[in-house]
Amino acid sequence: MRIGDKWTTKVLVCLRSGPRRFSELKVPLRGITPKVLTETLRALERDGMLTRTVHAEIPPRVEYELTPLGHTLFEPLAAQCAWTRANLPDLLDARDAYERR
Amino acid sequence: MRIGDKWTTKVLVCLRSGPRRFSELKVPLRGITPKVLTETLRALERDGMLTRTVHAEIPPRVEYELTPLGHTLFEPLAAQCAWTRANLPDLLDARDAYERR
DNA sequence: CTGTATCCTCGCCGATACTG
């Protein structure tokens, strides 16, 4: 999926423990622009990974929340994390050895 | 890692059952150019995921083979496949529903 | 506050030609 892009996994992590507002996502995702955050969220919404809820208030409040389907993404994500924990040192060693030739 | 790029996972699959030559990779990877295949293989070699063996023959023969470390990549890859098998229909349904609004 | 509208950069990837 779009898991290969730059921001999607970080957005998922930020939403894991519950719904968040647009600006609550922008802060922990240091450096993301509103345009890109919107694109990322829209793509996830389009695929049913999260819901977008607009509250008719002043000032406006929009909350994003993972769907059950969205939560299933943490399964393959956990596998990637496990791989990294187990094998990143070997990868780094290989990279060092390669540089020194 | 570089698993997010266009060709890496396909190269891994092609190498899963044993060593392959440069041209034996080019055929099943329809449409890949030698430049991009070289880049992909070099990146994997650099990270210790495969070995590159040059046989001093005429014509030249170069074989690429996954290392044990390279084989471990199939673990997270399998998790992604499992996710897709289980959840792709839901994703597609969500996408359809989104389009029809 | 929650976006949209423009413009721009940069790097992946492809096409093509050529080399040891």
Add this chain to the structure above:
DNA sequence: CAGTATCGGCGAGGATACAG
């Protein structure tokens, strides 16, 4: 056979400004 060299398109992502 197994690449390297060069050029170019294209799209993701960023900077900035503005709107509802």
